Every structure is written in structure tokens, then in C-alpha cells.
Amino acid sequence: MNLLLLQQEDLLDSHTALLTGRQHQHLKTVHKKTTGDQLKAGLVGGLMGSAEIIEQNETRTRIHLQLEQSPPPPLPLRLLLALPRPRMLARSLEHLSTLGVKDIHLLQTARVEKSYWQSPELKPEKIHQHLLLGLEQARDTLLPRVHLHTRFRPFVEDELPGLICDTRKLVAHPGNYPQCPRGLNEAVTLAIGPEGGFVDYEIEKLQEQGFTAVQLGPRILRVETAVTALLARLF
Numbered sequence: 001m002n003l004l005l006l007q008q009e010d011l012l013d014s015h016t017a018l019l020t021g022r023q024h025q026h027l028k029t030v031h032k033k034t035t036g037d038q039l040k041a042g043l044v045g046g047l048m049g050s051a052e053i054i055e056q057n058e059t060r061t062r063i064h065l066q067l068e069q070s071p072p073p074p075l076p077l078r079l080l081l082a083l084p085r086p087r088m089l090a091r092s093l094e095h096l097s098t099l100g101v102k103d104i105h106l107l108q109t110a111r112v113e114k115s116y117w118q119s120p121e122l123k124p125e126k127i128h129q130h131l132l133l134g135l136e137q138a139r140d141t142l143l144p145r146v147h148l149h150t151r152f153r154p155f156v157e158d159e160l161p162g163l164i165c166d167t168r169k170l171v172a173h174p175g176n177y178p179q180c181p182r183g184l185n186e187a188v189t190l191a192i193g194p195e196g197g198f199v200d201y202e203i204e205k206l207q208e209q210g211f212t213a214v215q216l217g218p219r220i221l222r223v224e225t226a227v228t229a230l231l232a233r234l235f
């Protein structure tokens with residue numbers, strides 16, 4: 001935990017917060033923080049800064065806050081991600097949140113197992129928890145928005161055109177395609193496929209919407225590795 005991330009309900013007033021549960025335990029037992037110690041803190045959706053522990057006992061920690069700093073700028077990216085298997089989804093969400101992706105669209109595609117949509121990892125509270133862990137890691141306070149699309153074609157034909165105007169549209173797809181561009185200074189919509197990749201029909205439908213297929217070389221990367229490699233190149 002590189003940032004103590006507070007929710008509105010943790011605040012007693014604009015400069016004081018009371019921690020119980022996971023964050024209290026983490027501060028006390030993992031970070032061994034005690035009265036008088038300083039740490040970095042932020043308010044979900046708000047400013048970041050410093051906190052000083054002003055009182056601590058077995059069950060709670062009270063802190064004084066000085067929050068004056070803006071969170072880091074988000075990546076100018078909308079990500080379309082074929083729904084990964086549940087264990088990978090949890091890691092990917094945390095990872096994307098850490099990397100500064102704020103707009104995540106999880107998508108059904110031909111090679112996504114339908115049963116993945118029943119996973120408890122897709123419950124709003126689980127998604128929220130993974131995103132918070134990612135923000136704490138990165139030192140950021142702005143929660144990504146996660147949208148679920150259980151049908152590929154209606155999403156791509158009906159919803160996608162309204163989302164992607166004025167962005168550069170790329171789909172990562174191994175094969176004989178141009179190399180993924182580097183160091184872009186513009187908003188991007190990026191599509192990343194499932195473990196089995198996109199099928200031809202899906203690539204064609206995305207191309208109809210103005211997407212260009214790009215590749216990262218001959219090595220086939222796991223989804224979460226591909227995400228990092230793609231974002232590092234693009235931005």
C-alpha cells in the first residue's frame with residue numbers, strides 16, 4: 001500500500017479520518033505505523049497529500065489529513081478487453097488501475113468462455129476492491145469505470161461508434177500487421193483479445209469501425225503482459 005486511500009465515509013471532518021478494518025490492521029501490523037508517524041494519503045475521487053497518525057489503539061487509527069495535491073493524469077485511453085478468465089481478470093483490473101487506465105470495457109468474444117460472466121470476480125464490490133488495490137499501488141485516487149458487454153456484435157455495431165469518435169482505434173492482433181505505434185500524443189481506443197485471440201470475423205467488425213490491427217512482434221504474450229507492453233509503447 002503506497003497510498004492510504006480513504007472513502008468519504010472514513011472522514012470525521014475535512015481534516016480527520018478514522019480507520020478500522022483492513023487499513024487499520026495494515027498500517028499497524030504490516031507498516032508498523034504508530035502515533036506521530038506520517039504517510040501518504042488520498043481521498044477516492046479527490047486530492048492526495050499527507051496524513052499523520054494522531055491516535056491509535058487495537059481497533060482503530062485516527063489520522064490528520066493535509067490533502068492538496070492532484071492525482072496523476074489518466075492515460076488518454078479507452079480499453080476494450082475480451083473478458084479474461086476470472087483469476088486473470090482480478091489481476092488485470094488491478095494492473096489496469098495501477099497503469100492509469102480509466103475506461104475499461106469488458107467484452108464477450110467468440111473465444112471467451114460464457115461461464116466467465118458468472119464469476120464472483122465480476123460482482124461490483126469485487127471489481128471495486130481490485131481497482132482500489134491498483135490505485136493504492138500507483139498512488140492515484142481516480143477510480144476507473146468498468147463496463148460489461150455480454151454481446152460482441154450489438155456492442156460493436158450500436159454502442160462502439162458513439163464511444164470512439166475522435167480517438168485513434170487500434171486492435172492488438174498477432175500476425176502480419178504494422179507494428180504497434182510508439183509515443184502517441186492523442187486519445188486511443190485499444191482492443192485486446194482473449195487467451196485464444198480474436199476470430200477473423202471480430203477483426204473484420206472492428207476494422208469496419210475504423211480499427212487498425214497492430215502487432216508486437218512474433219512472441220505471443222499473455223493478456224496482462226500484452227497490456228503492459230502495449231501501453232508502454234503507446235504512451
Ligand code: SAM
Pocket residue numbers: 171172173174175191192193194195196197198214215216217218219220221222223226
Ligand atoms: N493465439 C492467440 C492469437 O494468435 O491471436 C493469442 C492470443 S494472446 C494470448 C491474447 C491477446 O493479447 C491477443 O488477442 C492480442 O490482443 C494480445 N497479444 C498478445 N501477443 C501479441 C502480439 N505479439 N502482438 C499483438 N497482440 C498480441
